[in-house]
Amino acid sequence: MRALFRPLLPLCLLASAVVFTPAYADGYPNKPIRVLVHNTPGSALDVVTRRVGARLAENLGQPVVVDNRAGAGGVIAVDAVAKAAPDGYTLLAGADGPITILPTLSASLPYDPRRDLVPVVSLGETDFLLVAHPKTGFKTVADLVRAAKARPGQYNYASAGNGSPQHFAAELLKQQAGIYVTHIPYRGGPVGLADVVAGQVDVMFIAVGPALAHVQAGRLVALASGGEARHPLLPAVPTLEETYPGLRAGTWFGLFAPAATPPAVLEAMGAEVARVLAEPKVRSDLAAQGIRATGYAQGRFTAFVGQETRKYAALVKSAGIRVE
Numbered sequence: 001m002r003a004l005f006r007p008l009l010p011l012c013l014l015a016s017a018v019v020f021t022p023a024y025a026d027g028y029p030n031k032p033i034r035v036l037v038h039n040t041p042g043s044a045l046d047v048v049t050r051r052v053g054a055r056l057a058e059n060l061g062q063p064v065v066v067d068n069r070a071g072a073g074g075v076i077a078v079d080a081v082a083k084a085a086p087d088g089y090t091l092l093a094g095a096d097g098p099i100t101i102l103p104t105l106s107a108s109l110p111y112d113p114r115r116d117l118v119p120v121v122s123l124g125e126t127d128f129l130l131v132a133h134p135k136t137g138f139k140t141v142a143d144l145v146r147a148a149k150a151r152p153g154q155y156n157y158a159s160a161g162n163g164s165p166q167h168f169a170a171e172l173l174k175q176q177a178g179i180y181v182t183h184i185p186y187r188g189g190p191v192g193l194a195d196v197v198a199g200q201v202d203v204m205f206i207a208v209g210p211a212l213a214h215v216q217a218g219r220l221v222a223l224a225s226g227g228e229a230r231h232p233l234l235p236a237v238p239t240l241e242e243t244y245p246g247l248r249a250g251t252w253f254g255l256f257a258p259a260a261t262p263p264a265v266l267e268a269m270g271a272e273v274a275r276v277l278a279e280p281k282v283r284s285d286l287a288a289q290g291i292r293a294t295g296y297a298q299g300r301f302t303a304f305v306g307q308e309t310r311k312y313a314a315l316v317k318s319a320g321i322r323v324e
Contacts, residue, residue: 028088028265032063035255036081037093038074039160040188044126044207045253047289049093052123055276066093070188073161074098075109082116086258088265092117094256095165100308102163104316113256119305120255121270122296123277124286127227128169128205128249130240131193131220136202141173141224141243144203148179156182158192158204166192168312169205169226169249171321176244196220205249208233208290226250233290252294252308254301270298 035053039045046068053064069077078098084090099113111117132138136155138147148155159167162185174181184201186192190210195201197219208231214220215234224240225231226249240247255273257266276282277295286293296304315321 028268029060029062031089032065033060033089033091034065034067035091035093036067036069036077038069038077038098039095040070040190041068042190042210043160043188044209044251044289044291045093045095047209048124048253048286048291048293051282051285052273052276055279055282056272059272059276071161073102073163073185075102075111078113078117079110081256081258082111082113084258086260086262088257088261088269090258091120091269092256093123093253095251095253096308096312097160097164097251099254099256100305101165101168101312101316103309104313105163105321113305114309116259117256118259118261118266118298119301120257120266120298121273122294122301122304123253123255123273124291124293125252126207126209126250126291127225127231128166128251129208129211129215129225129231129234129237130169130173130203130205130223130249131196131211131215132203132223133196133199133201134218134221135199136221138203138221138223140238141177141240144181144223145177145179148177148181152180153182155202156184158184158186158196158201160189160192161185161187164189165249165251166205168315168321172247172249172315172319173240173244175319176247207251212290231290233288252304253291254305266298 035049037046037049050066053066057064074097081090081092103113138144157170189206192204193206193210196204197214211220215222222234222237225237226240230239274295277293283293
């Protein structure tokens with residue numbers, strides 16, 4: 001088990017006993033760590049959290065308990081962590097939805113991510129696929145746009161909830177294409193995806209990993225991917241940018257802690273997670289799920305989250321996107 005503070009020399013120990021005994025002198029962590037995930041099981045965020053958490057538990061010698069708290073666009077989980085004790089034993093596996101998108105859409109959130117949370121380390125990122133049920137007959141984004149223009153409001157799309165990155169991506173596509181497609185929010189991406197696979201909903205933006213097997217089996221049709229370049233797991237699928245320059249769709253993941261968590265704890269956890277994400281086996285396992293491991297340290301990750309917040313605030317204003 002890696003301790004936050006290594007044992008000191010006996011003389012130093014004697015001096016500290018006389019003068020001051022610092023917090024976490026017995027080593028962090030010394031009990032189970034709970035990581036709240038604001039998405040449902042099977043989502044890309046859940047996949048990366050469980051893969052990293054399992055390896056982290058081995059390295060630390062303490063259980064890492066993954067606790068899925070989906071609902072309300074991620075607000076439930078984020079609020080729980082924001083109000084948790086700032087001791088490093090309750091963390092959030094979060095994505096852009098409730099951290100950088102919802103705060104720009106709603107002034108009534110029970111938390112302020114800039115005030116109540118602190119970024120620890122980034123986990124990864126993934127492109128979205130725009131998928132359709134085969135019954136729609138859509139093969140390309142152009143097919144969807146033509147049909148939606150001919151029959152406004154007749155078609156619908158699923159998302160992981162109001163204010164989710166899937167919701168945001170679809171609204172941006174609607175704006176750029178000049179179409180109206182009805183939004184159906186769900187408690188998480190995999191739940192909405194199940195209804196698209198079942199033919200209950202027409203289309204959806206979803207992370208590559210959860211959709212991949214359905215696309216390969218013909219249960220879904222991949223109309224486009226949302227990255228800068230075609231996705232290596234689906235090289236025949238064009239990007240959104242090939243039809244609408246500048247339009248991208250995807251999400252990122254990171255670890256957050258309650259504000260006022262001791263900096264030494266944040267540094268220790270961030271360094272350990274980064275080590276896990278640097279392991280070739282972990283990176284290849286995540287890549288097979290369409291997830292690019294990152295592991296940005298706290299400073300870089302904090303700057304990235306700030307940049308994303310400003311980006312979404314500008315997009316919300318220009319696109320006029322609202323939470324239904």
